[in-house]
Amino acid sequence: MNIVEKILARASDKSSVAPDDVIFADVDKVMMHDVSGPGVIKVFDKLKKQGIAVDKLWDPTKVWVAEDHFVPSADKMSAENIVKLSNFTKKYGIEKHFKYGMGQYGICHTLSHEEAMVMPGDVYVGGDSHTNTTGALGAFACGLGHTDIAYVLLNGNIWFKVPETYYFKLNGKLPDHVMAKDLILKIIGDIGNDGGAYRTMQFGGSGIDEMSVESRLTLCNMTTEAGAKNGIVEPDQKVVDYLSQRGATNFNLVTGDSDAEYSKIFEYESSEMEPMIAKPFSPDNTCVVGEAPSVELDKSYIGSCTGAKYEDLEAVAKILKGRKVKIRTEILPAAISIYQRAMENGLLKIFLDAGATVGPPTCGACCGAHMGVLAKDEICISTTNRNFPGRMGHVESQTYLTSPMVAAASAVTGKITDPRDLI
Amino acid sequence: MKGNIIKYARDNIDTDVIIPGEYLKVHDYTELATHAMEGLDPDFHSKVKEGDFILSGKNFGCGSSREHAPIALSHSGIKAILALSFARIFYRNSVDGAFLLPIEIDQDAYDGISEGDEIDIDVSKNEIKNITKNQTYKMKPFSEIIGKIIAAGGLFKYKPDQD
Numbered sequence: 104m105n106i107v108e109k110i111l112a113r114a115s116d117k118s119s120v121a122p123d124d125v126i127f128a129d130v131d132k133v134m135m136h137d138v139s140g141p142g143v144i145k146v147f148d149k150l151k152k153q154g155i156a157v158d159k160l161w162d163p164t165k166v167w168v169a170e171d172h173f174v175p176s177a178d179k180m181s182a183e184n185i186v187k188l189s190n191f192t193k194k195y196g197i198e199k200h201f202k203y204g205m206g207q208y209g210i211c212h213t214l215s216h217e218e219a220m221v222m223p224g225d226v227y228v229g230g231d232s233h234t235n236t237t238g239a240l241g242a243f244a245c246g247l248g249h250t251d252i253a254y255v256l257l258n259g260n261i262w263f264k265v266p267e268t269y270y271f272k273l274n275g276k277l278p279d280h281v282m283a284k285d286l287i288l289k290i291i292g293d294i295g296n297d298g299g300a301y302r303t304m305q306f307g308g309s310g311i312d313e314m315s316v317e318s319r320l321t322l323c324n325m326t327t328e329a330g331a332k333n334g335i336v337e338p339d340q341k342v343v344d345y346l347s348q349r350g351a352t353n354f355n356l357v358t359g360d361s362d363a364e365y366s367k368i369f370e371y372e373s374s375e376m377e378p379m380i381a382k383p384f385s386p387d388n389t390c391v392v393g394e395a396p397s398v399e400l401d402k403s404y405i406g407s408c409t410g411a412k413y414e415d416l417e418a419v420a421k422i423l424k425g426r427k428v429k430i431r432t433e434i435l436p437a438a439i440s441i442y443q444r445a446m447e448n449g450l451l452k453i454f455l456d457a458g459a460t461v462g463p464p465t466c467g468a469c470c471g472a473h474m475g476v477l478a479k480d481e482i483c484i485s486t487t488n489r490n491f492p493g494r495m496g497h498v499e500s501q502t503y504l505t506s507p508m509v510a511a512a513s514a515v516t517g518k519i520t521d522p523r524d525l526i
Numbered sequence: 527m528k529g530n531i532i533k534y535a536r537d538n539i540d541t542d543v544i545i546p547g548e549y550l551k552v553h554d555y556t557e558l559a560t561h562a563m564e565g566l567d568p569d570f571h572s573k574v575k576e577g578d579f580i581l582s583g584k585n586f587g588c589g590s591s592r593e594h595a596p597i598a599l600s601h602s603g604i605k606a607i608l609a610l611s612f613a614r615i616f617y618r619n620s621v622d623g624a625f626l627l628p629i630e631i632d633q634d635a636y637d638g639i640s641e642g643d644e645i646d647i648d649v650s651k652n653e654i655k656n657i658t659k660n661q662t663y664k665m666k667p668f669s670e671i672i673g674k675i676i677a678a679g680g681l682f683k684y685k686p687d688q689d
Contacts, residue, residue, distance in 0.1 A: 250681060473548075
């Protein structure tokens with residue numbers, strides 16, 4: 104069995120599983136946030152009216168909650184959602200509730216790794232499509248809607264069809280100024296935005312061995328944009344070190360068997376990758392930066408679970424150091440822990456000296472919610488994950504998806520720019 | 527199940543156009559329905575009728591896990607989506623929450639059915655009748671688990687132990 108099959112077999116108490124088997128898997132961790140959480144609360148209210156018991160959760164210690172989409176509260180309605188969420192976690196005894204303005208908080212997927220909320224080998228489900236991110240730690244991490252999350256909260260398990268697995272063998276270290284985001288945009292451009300639909304996208308090879316855990320998180324995060332059920336990387340010493348730095352040492356490393364089967368194997372020379380962009384209006388509408396259209400940008404947005412981890416901010420700082428931005432540039436670290444490190448290591452000074460605005464952790468404008476949404480005809484270059492019509496604001500705004508380095512270089516020139524051109 | 531078709535002859539209708547992100551804070555489903563399809567078709571809310579079906583191309587519902595998407599459509603009156611294929615979270619949200627039927631169709635049905643056509647979906651026969659044009663097409667049968675959850679009326683009413 105491959106890693107996903109082994110995790111799902113263990114979780115469904117079977118000796119083996121194969122693609123297309125339908126199982127009920129025991130869940131190890133479940134996450135909800137200020138959009139999926141109020142949805143769960145509505146499901147609970149409805150169940151209660153139907154006479155179904157909702158007075159306790161299956162295991163509140165396995166549940167954690169993030170405030171991220173509309174925080175700091177965008178308006179009255181989003182403030183009320185945060186209050187509802189707080190009442191819910193209090194009522195059900197959920198202790199892991201990351202609240203903004205109270206120490207560590209941030210985007211749910213970022214907290215999943217920054218706070219070591221998920222362990223290798225876990226079945227982890229979250230009420231958000233980019234739950235796939237956390238597969239980089241060697242977990243089966245999969246996004247669900249709020250009805251399914253409510254079901255997990257009450258029952259501790261959920262049905263899955265065991266996915267077939269596409270294996271992406273990555274050869275060699277990424278060149279300087281080329282990031283994991285470039286590589287995954289290239290892959291999504293090749294296979295299409297439904298190219299991984301219903302499947303696992305697993306990454307391996309020397310390209311993964313060379314890659315930091317944070318870069319692997321970027322790869323797995325964007326598997327959602329190929330329609331994948333989950334993204335995964337087999338855990339290695341780098342994952343062990345990453346988690347132990349965050350206080351987590353009690354876990355088992357699950358890896359695939361030597362005769363693991365994959366439905367398809369793709370091979371990429373990661374050492375030959377170039378900076379990429381995804382043009383409006385789909386993450387699979389990609390080209391190399393060198394062939395990007397010559398457009399006048401209005402804004403550079405460096406944020407989200409995809410593109411505002413510490414490593415992403417470090418890459419941005421390399422470009423912005425000693426330079427000035429030519430267009431509006433917003434930098435929103437994805438969690439307070441990252442914000443703090445950026446402050447301690449001088450990154451925030453570099454950003455502010457360059458003229459950028461640094462904002463608090465939030466999903467914010469990535470999903471067109473608040474804090475930097477786009478006007479009609481505005482054109483944004485962004486380290487985020489989606490660029491569908493209206494994704495970041497007005498339906499006639501445009502978003503180009505890129506790596507943090509390309510977004511930073513483009514902030515400096517006002518045009519879509521290869522970071523190597525500034526070196 | 528009979529209804530009339532609203533056709534969007536395109537692929538990749540994503541959750542951001544089905545219900546834009548700014549409305550994710552809205553949990554009043556009647557209000558949510560007034561913004562359904564706003565990113566693609568601002569006239570949708572005024573033209574949709576109770577019992578209508580949407581017909582579209584590949585990868586319907588791609589993007590976010592927001593259950594707001596099937597909810598906004600369902601509370602607009604939409605009973606089924608007929609599409610060449612569906613994105614996975616939209617598909618399972620539609621079924622597990624018992625909001626609407628995601629019906630996978632083939633190219634013949636996609637090409638043959640037009641805006642406004644009256645359609646009769648017979649899930650027991652995996653058949654779609656076009657009453658307006660007097661044509662019949664096949665639908666892809668639901669997988670076993672999906673069929674059972676639909677028959678039960680959603681995931682919470684489905685009892686896996688009784689299989």
